[in-house]
Amino acid sequence: MRNIFTLANKPPKPWNTKTKPQPRSPLLFLLITLFTFTLVFLAYTNIPKSLLSISSSTTQNPKFPQCHQTLDQKFIFYSPHSGFSNQLQEFKNAILMAAILNRTLIIPPVLHHHAVALGSCPKFRVSTPTEIRITVWDHVIDLLRTGRYVSIADIVDISSLVSSFAVKVIDFRVFASLWCGMDIDLACLNEVDTQSSLISSLKQCGSVLSGINGNIGKCLYAVDEDCKTTVWTYQSGDEDGLLDSFQADEQLKKKKKISYTRRRRDIYNALGPGSVAEMAAVLAFGSLFTSPYKGSELYIDIKTAPKNRRIQSLIRKIEFIPFVPEILNAGKKYALETIKAPFLCVQLRLLDGQFKNHRKATFTGLKQKLDSLSQKGPQPIHIFVMTDLPESNWTGSYLGDLAKFTDYFKLYFLKEGNELVAQTAKKLATSGHGLRYGSTPSSVGVKGMKQHCPQRFSDVLLYLEESICSCASLGFVGTAGSTIADSIHLMRKFDVCSGQT
Secondary structure (H helix, E strand, O other), X not given: OOOHHHHHOOOOOOOOOOOOOOOOOHHHHHHHHHHHHHHHHHXXXXXXXXXXXXHHHOOOOOOOHHHHOOOOOOEEEOOOOOOHHHHHHHHHHHHHHHHHHOOEEEEOEOOOOOOOOXXXXXXXXXXXXXXXXXXXXXXXXXXXXXXXXXXXXXOEOOHHHHHXXXXXXXXXXXXXXXXXXXXXXXXXXXXXOOHHHHHHHHHHHHHHHOOOOOOXXXXXXXXXXXXXXXXXXXXXXXXXXXXXXXXXXXXHHHHHOOOOOOEEEEHHHHHOOOOOHHHOOEEEOOOOOOOEEOOEEOOEOOOOOOOOHHHHHHHHHOOOOOEOHHHHHHHHHHHHHHHOOOEEEEEEOOOOHHHHHHHHHHHHHHHHHHHHHHHHOOOOEEEEEEEOOOHHHOOOOHHHHHHHOOOOEEEEOOOOOOHHHHHHHHHHHHHOOHHHOOOOOHHHOOOOOOOOOOOOOOOHHHHHHHHHHOOOOOEEEOXXXXXXXXXXXXXXXXXXXXXXX
């Protein structure tokens, strides 16, 4: 056995000593080359096709063959968010966009109030269209999975828009079955045994629709312009691409290090005939929320259509979309059978967002209205109250004082457990208004949706309260800046209470 210490004591070779290279056999080189190519070929042919198709599927050959079928319709998808009143406003904007671009609108569900938030357009701090599309799709799938899915067309009546203005619509559940290539009734997804695999598939095709991998030829065009950069117009007479009057001020640009420039763009020119977007089967927006701000609009400024009578009439029509008859009739029933007298409605938003800082001003407006009514009419004054302040917290507030003086004021309010709320929810569940708008070409092979699967209507109380307030003959006092108050004012303007039976 050799001694390792002896080996260690051998004198080292000079640092620049080189071993003379041995000649290599050409045959050996050829064998190594052939062996390498063989390994590469075997590895490639054994990679799952699903992995190989990830990149190509988003450009030329996606796993959604329906995109490449000849359909009679082209669709428009958008991503609603925030509370119901904001979602309804977005729905109106989506109807208008779909009509202008001659596309079929995908009717979304009603999202839970705090499930998805946009951010702040005035502060140029909003989720990107891609982010909000992903978030909304995932929340919608969760609503399906848990049996809480309620179409917005289950809540508001769009029948006259579809019949009179030929607005083309399709229920999201039908569209999702089409888009994801699933021959399954998504209206009853919560009853399916193989739910987990289906959820995974739905989330996968939702990620494609979000535009996370970019546009997909004639299949998908994801609109990435949002309120930070764009104000959509239509036949406004302005030069296309003109700078909008509202821009980020220098202080905000410096503080947030932003460089956005807001431009006014004609939606028909940008996304209509002759555009790249027009070729896509699905046109996917992020948020469609807008609001007046500093002399402009945050995202959509389409108030007239001077060269298109149909669109001009539609703009007037969508100013107010009523609740479905089940809700309006229930509100009128409460006013006639429970209150049984002329009454005042008060909407007091006291706990949420900016409103909690204006409680004193809100109560001041109510006090002034009640003082005026006290001088003019009989007592007690009947008052229907809708508020986010729990009754247990009324003590020490103006509401608590009103509740004490029963000789002068009689208060009414609804709770979630009220029988009228439960009855109305049951009627909505059995009516199935939303699934009436679910037709697709027979060639796509998608099943018709059932209308008897159980649904949970979680926000019926709000809809009923708004409906009751529309019947308040003594007037309405609402919280300034609240979209709920705006909705009630609109209902009263169109006198919906008198038209229900």
